Amino acid sequence: MTNKRIRRDSFLSVADLTAAIEDFLAAWNTSPKPFIWTATVDSILAKLAKCRQTLEQIQPGCTVPKTRKRKSS
Secondary structure (H helix, E strand, O other), rough: OHHHHHHOOOOOOHHHHHHHHHHHHHHHHHOOOOOOOOOHHHHHHHOOOOOOHHHHHHHOOOOOOOEEEOOOO
């Protein structure tokens, strides 16, 4: 059972898919590998700044926080 099977195989029923996922998880959990975060906060913030800059070039003002209108009494 591999990750590719879950993504690429076709299943005739939800029960078949569920069984395949459970088989995959059982196999994965026999020797799990921990997730190690490799990105730094600075690199993430730099990417966000670049994304905002690109969005502003496409649609100026789209990344400006929107204010809520107050209901009049």
